[in-house]
Amino acid sequence: MGLSAQLGDHLAIGFSSALEPLNLLFGMIGVTVGTAIGVLPGIGPALAISMLLPLTFGMDPIGAFILFGGIYYGAMYGGSTTSILVKMPGEASSVVTALDGYAMTRQGRAGAALATAAIGSFVAGTFATLMLMMLAPVLVELALEFGPAEYFALMVFALISLGGLSAGSRAKGALATVIGLALGTVGIDVQTGQPRFTFGVPGLLGGINVVVATVGMFAVGEVFWFAATRQVVGGRPAPVAGGVRLTREEWRRSVPAWLRGTVIGFFTGVLPGAGATVASFLSYAVERRLAREPAAFGEGAIEGVAGPEAANNASAGGSLVPLLALGIPGSGTTAVMLAAFQMYGLQPGPLLFSQDSNLVWSLIASLYVSNVLLLVLNLPLIRVWVRLLHVPRPLLFAAVLTFATLGVYTLNNNIFDVAVAYGLGLVAFFMRRHNVPLAPTILAVVLGPLLEQEFRRAMSISGGDPTVFLTRPVSAVILGLVVVVVLWPVVRRLMVGPRRL
Amino acid sequence: MPSDRALGAVLLLVSVGYMGAAALISEPEGQYAVIGPRLFPLVIGAGWFVCSLWIAIEAKEVVALPVIDWRVVSASALAFLVYVVVLERVGYLVATTVFVAVESRLLGSRSWWRDVIVSIGIAVSVYVVFRLLLGVRLPEGILG
Numbered sequence: 001m002g003l004s005a006q007l008g009d010h011l012a013i014g015f016s017s018a019l020e021p022l023n024l025l026f027g028m029i030g031v032t033v034g035t036a037i038g039v040l041p042g043i044g045p046a047l048a049i050s051m052l053l054p055l056t057f058g059m060d061p062i063g064a065f066i067l068f069g070g071i072y073y074g075a076m077y078g079g080s081t082t083s084i085l086v087k088m089p090g091e092a093s094s095v096v097t098a099l100d101g102y103a104m105t106r107q108g109r110a111g112a113a114l115a116t117a118a119i120g121s122f123v124a125g126t127f128a129t130l131m132l133m134m135l136a137p138v139l140v141e142l143a144l145e146f147g148p149a150e151y152f153a154l155m156v157f158a159l160i161s162l163g164g165l166s167a168g169s170r171a172k173g174a175l176a177t178v179i180g181l182a183l184g185t186v187g188i189d190v191q192t193g194q195p196r197f198t199f200g201v202p203g204l205l206g207g208i209n210v211v212v213a214t215v216g217m218f219a220v221g222e223v224f225w226f227a228a229t230r231q232v233v234g235g236r237p238a239p240v241a242g243g244v245r246l247t248r249e250e251w252r253r254s255v256p257a258w259l260r261g262t263v264i265g266f267f268t269g270v271l272p273g274a275g276a277t278v279a280s281f282l283s284y285a286v287e288r289r290l291a292r293e294p295a296a297f298g299e300g301a302i303e304g305v306a307g308p309e310a311a312n313n314a315s316a317g318g319s320l321v322p323l324l325a326l327g328i329p330g331s332g333t334t335a336v337m338l339a340a341f342q343m344y345g346l347q348p349g350p351l352l353f354s355q356d357s358n359l360v361w362s363l364i365a366s367l368y369v370s371n372v373l374l375l376v377l378n379l380p381l382i383r384v385w386v387r388l389l390h391v392p393r394p395l396l397f398a399a400v401l402t403f404a405t406l407g408v409y410t411l412n413n414n415i416f417d418v419a420v421a422y423g424l425g426l427v428a429f430f431m432r433r434h435n436v437p438l439a440p441t442i443l444a445v446v447l448g449p450l451l452e453q454e455f456r457r458a459m460s461i462s463g464g465d466p467t468v469f470l471t472r473p474v475s476a477v478i479l480g481l482v483v484v485v486v487l488w489p490v491v492r493r494l495m496v497g498p499r500r501l
Numbered sequence: 502m503p504s505d506r507a508l509g510a511v512l513l514l515v516s517v518g519y520m521g522a523a524a525l526i527s528e529p530e531g532q533y534a535v536i537g538p539r540l541f542p543l544v545i546g547a548g549w550f551v552c553s554l555w556i557a558i559e560a561k562e563v564v565a566l567p568v569i570d571w572r573v574v575s576a577s578a579l580a581f582l583v584y585v586v587v588l589e590r591v592g593y594l595v596a597t598t599v600f601v602a603v604e605s606r607l608l609g610s611r612s613w614w615r616d617v618i619v620s621i622g623i624a625v626s627v628y629v630v631f632r633l634l635l636g637v638r639l640p641e642g643i644l645g
Contacts (some may be wrong), residue, residue, distance in 0.1 A: 055631075058635070058637075169556070169559060171552055171555040171556045171559050172556065174548075174552045174555070175512065175549070175552040175553070175556060178545060178548045178549045178552050179549075181545045181548075182519060182542075182545050182546075182549060185523075185541060185542045185545060189538035191538070192529045192537065192538050193529075194526060194527065194528075194529060194537075194538040196523075196526050196538060196542060197519075197522055197523075197542070199522075220581075223577070223604075223608075224574060224577060224578075226608060227570070227573045227574055227577045227607060227608055228567075228569045228570055228571075228573060228574045229567055229568070229569065229570070230570065230573070230608070230609050392610060392615075393608070393609070394604075394605045394606075394607075394608035394609045394610035394616075395605050395610060395615075395616070395619050397604075397608055398601045398604045398605040398608060398610075398619075398620070398623075399601075399623055401601075401604060402597060402600075402601055402623050402624075402627065403627075405584075406627060406631065406639075409588075409639075410631070410637050410638070410639075413638055415585055415588060415589055418585050418588070419585050422578075422581045422582075422585065425581075426578060429574070433566060433567060433569065434504070434505070434508050434566075452541045455536065455541070456535070456536040459535045459536050460535050460536075463535070464535040464536075
């Protein structure tokens with residue numbers, strides 16, 4: 001059977017499951033929740049998925065992943081609305097959209113900005129899912145040859161990239177990674193049964209549950225942060241004059257920007273570390289460079305909205321490629337999704353494609369469905385979404401806290417987990433205060449234990465010979481890339497020559 | 502003193518403590534495993550140590566840290582602690598209602614009646630959906 005015929009079969013099965021009434025409902029809930037958290041600043045997809053994670057434990061995994069996929073795509077879309085209307089980005093990935101989006105609003109062209117963001121998100125989401133569908137099986141074929149050494153190298157690459165590419169100081173990105181790795185070492189060592197860092201506390205023997213860690217650091221940490229700063233984000237949204245639609249001229253300018261944004265976003269998403277925010281900024285830079293009038297950027301150029309909004313949606317699809325095909329996430333949100341797979345006892349990667357292909361293809365099919373739902377549900381509802389900003393923040397965060405606590409508690413019916421989550425929330429608060437990024441910590445909490453296992457497995461196979469990581473070609477190449485990422489600032493200085501500090 | 506230098510110093514101490522605890526992990530004798538349970542924590546501890554130094558050295562100028570309302574942070578932490586301690590004794594409904602109302606207040610809400618109504622609404626709807634509809638076990642406490 002040819003590859004394309006096989007793909008067709010898989011998709012047919014995937015769609016038949018994604019379109020089942022219950023799963024369709026989950027998709028609808030997912031995109032609605034996702035758009036809502038996208039609109040609300042301070043609450044992102046990683047937080048939302050981690051908060052819902054324990055609550056979906058009893059559900060069928062297919063339904064749960066359709067829900068999470070919808071949230072992820074929805075959040076990427078929802079961030080743009082408030083960027084455009086109130087210059088208040090709901091997500092970091094929509095910061096750049098505010099430049100031209102808000103300028104368009106002031107000129108009375110809010111409808112066109114919202115339309116190009118929405119349609120661009122739809123186009124990008126759909127093409128990115130298509131590329132995900134083509135690329136993931138190819139990567140799976142490659143990954144079949146991978147042993148512990150290759151997985152170890154890949155995880156090091158993911159951790160180094162996210163830690164090193166985080167905004168701000170590289171030292172702090174590295175620290176964030178190390179903190180996560182250290183948290184991951186707590187508990188009984190699976191290979192020898194030796195307790196580590198448990199200090200005689202029985203509740204720590206099982207280690208720090210990944211779900212508890214993500215909920216604690218993202219949700220509880222965010223509540224602490226709000227408590228400490230009470231950043232009142234105000235601004236009354238401008239009424240959307242006219243319809244949410246594009247003129248012929250706006251179509252002509254948007255389409256190429258959408259397509260470029262899609263390609264940029266997808267490949268930025270596939271790479272670990274970069275993610276949606278980098279994708280949106282890259283796309284903005286490209287659009288400005290290619291524009292006939294670069295001076296119009298910042299003054300309401302529609303390409304400045306169309307490109308970045310397509311790019312951040314496409315990056316969501318791209319970031320699912322390494323997660324599904326290799327089991328190696330490259331961002332905070334996909335790390336939480338890996339935690340979800342682990343919660344269900346599933347291991348993403350080649351095995352998932354062969355053993356649970358139903359789940360994989362249902363998820364992929366549901367992403368197409370979610371995209372359609374987003375377009376259909378959201379354009380007419382933009383006024384409703386904007387009203388969300390009027391919900392009093394204290395009550396909103398109190399509700400986040402309630403759901404976070406509920407989820408952590410019901411995980412094992414153990415109050416100790418709640419205490420750990422609250423404690424980690426405080427840790428996250430101090431990290432945030434000192435500009436230490438959180439996503440590398442979460443990724444390290446999830447990957448750390450796997451990293452150690454693969455390392456020790458590789459060393460066992462080689463009989464204790466550490467050169468195994470360099471004599472296997474794929475592992476050597478990946479570790480070579482790690483060196484390049486680590487030395488990147490030095491390399492760049494050598495290439496460009498010394499620059500002013 | 503640049504705040505990052507103080508941060509680096511504190512982290513340096515933590516990393517030394519972590520490495521000390523890592524050194525105490527006993528390596529099981531006579532096992533076939535080539536790498537024991539101690540190596541990774543030691544490497545991580547060393548990495549932490551290096552990062553702390555790096556942060557302390559990198560700190561050049563005094564950076565303005567965000568203004569923190571420490572009273573609210575400590576009051577919230579206290580409220581969290583009390584909630585954790587009393588949740589299983591008092592029960593989900595009562596403890597959560599009080600906790601949400603208090604926490605909303607701490608987070609800056611200034612309308613008691615609205616907070617109370619919302620907190621009752623949140624606690625009751627969670628209880629109804631999760632305990633009664635989905636059968637999730639929640640602490641019953643004094644109402645049980």
